[in-house]
Amino acid sequence: MKIEVDYKRCEGHGLCEDQAPDVFELDDEGDLIYQFEGQDVPAEHQTAAARGAAACPVAALRVVQ
Template sequence: MRIEADYDRCEGHGQCEERAPAIFELDDDGYLTHHYEGQDLPAELEGAGRGAVAVCPVAALRLAEGT
């Protein structure tokens, strides 16, 4: 499972970072870092990743399953 981030849509609310800090991080200016960009998430992080996608208030994250 992969998560794709739309960086133009991201407004830096930080919900993803709260839900999945091993996957997402916001810098001091609110810019998103996706630690697994272009990679499959480790199985143990899939639940947190799904949760982060679900809580994003601007739908800047999307599941890309089967990649």
């Protein structure tokens, strides 16, 4: 499982971070840091990552298999 992040679309609402703090993080500027950029999401983080992606209010996160 991979997650595609549309950084142009991200407005920094941080709802993904609330759901999956080990996967998504907003830095001090409020910019999104995605831990597994360009990689497969490790199995132990997949449930949380999918939940975080589904929480994005502007649909900037997309789960791709």
